[in-house]
Amino acid sequence: MFRTNKIGFGGSCHWCTEAIFQSLKGVIKVSQGWIEPGDHSGGFSEAVIVEFEPDMISIEKLIEIHLHTHSCTSQHSMRSKYRSAVYTFNDDQVIAAVRAIEMLQDEFENPIITKVIPFKAFKLNNQQYLDYYYNNPEKPLCKTFIDPKLKILLSQFSNHVEEKKLIL
Template sequence: MEKRLEKATLGGGCFWCLEAVYENVKGVTDVASGYAGGHTDHPDYRSVCSGATGHAEVVQITYDPEVVSYEDLLDIFWTIHDPTTLNRQGADVGTQYRSVIFYHDDAQKKIAEVSKEKAQARYRDPIVTEIAPLSKFWPAEEYHQDYFRKNPHQGYCQAVVAPKVEKFKTHHKGWVK
């Protein structure tokens, strides 16, 4: 019998950060960096970075729900980025870096709303994470895929991505592959 895999699509700043974390989660079979939530077809990195397309940098996670639940993926999400800053994560500023959960169906929408409410207890400031339906996921250019794994010594990876991966491994030891 074939495994039933599901997808989750999340944005929380630079997609390299989220991709690097979720690639280390038990039950995750694939993570693709890409773009979602905008108003143009076939966006590319340059146009998304301009802020003109309305797209957010996101990751689309393919996972085995018998190993890791959507709730677990969201619990990780709340701890690996700051969901209280509007359109920014650290030095990355703009709507393309917004905190967003793109749900694939009504069940994911309900789970995301409950998860956001529970996560609010961890933060003094209000969570500004958008919860919206996924209309289309556009994969990013090939050089963005598996970026941290391919470029671990690059400056941004050392300064920004690596600490997020370590934070995940510290706070979610039971989920590390």
Template sequence: MSQETELATFGGGCFWCVEAALKELDGVESVTSGYAGGDTDDPTYREVCSGTTGHAEVVQVAYDPAVIAYEELLEVFFAVHDPTQLNRQGPDVGSQYRSIVLTHDDDQRRLAEAYVETLDEEYDDSVVTEIEPLETFYEAEEYHQDYFEKNPDDAYCTFHARPKVEKVREKFAERVKQRA
């Protein structure tokens, strides 16, 4: 990571989907799947899936703010999940799939709160996204990292991650990394 790199942490359902979508963006240096927002130290995927740790599946985004602003990351994050669904996204149900923005500083908190307030006016249902300061991020097991990239034909990826990636490529084409 360069000295200019900043971090953002988001949860909006399965981390495979959010990771795949955000990796498309120019200025995003890396996206790491993990767990945050709970009470158990160094939880495993199985523990998080049990719903007893309090953690959410999240992604931590390392990005260059000279190329992409935090507000732009928020815009894409909220475009690829439904922030009005409490503790679920698509087929994934449980508090580990909740919509959450874990902030790294007061500026991120203010920007996220303002963005959610604007979104609340756009939706018929209330936005249920939690905004909390990030305490600890636990990196998920290796097989979860770059899951969509490694398993593009996996049924879950085909039906849930791919549409999010395609949405980013279409709706945010000017922000997508150029492919060689």
């Protein structure tokens, strides 16, 4: 029996984030929609909840992949819709996430703006938009935004990619 954990991620379009995490070994399920933070930093924003097998992929590796596949150093005008965050479900995750972000800062020229925020609530997207990339790989949004992120995933984290899932 597998032991699974879950953690939330936000930072870019939830269709992009969903496709990235769906492509990883050790990820059991990705739920795509909107997360409300538990720290009063704003309302719901686009995000995913990732259920994963920690013996196959660590929380630290998931955070590293997340930081490298969205603009984690950019304070752009769409940040209320695309909050750069790691949403935690327990105190151990808070400690691991803060430590991981601090350790990874050296890999980025500018300061990482990604916040570690307690999870409060989740709203699942409409069924027609779930598994968006894998159901619509030829759509312009997928070609323009998701394919380049998956190419980063392949070039920097190929040993964590479930290649049979990728359709690039």
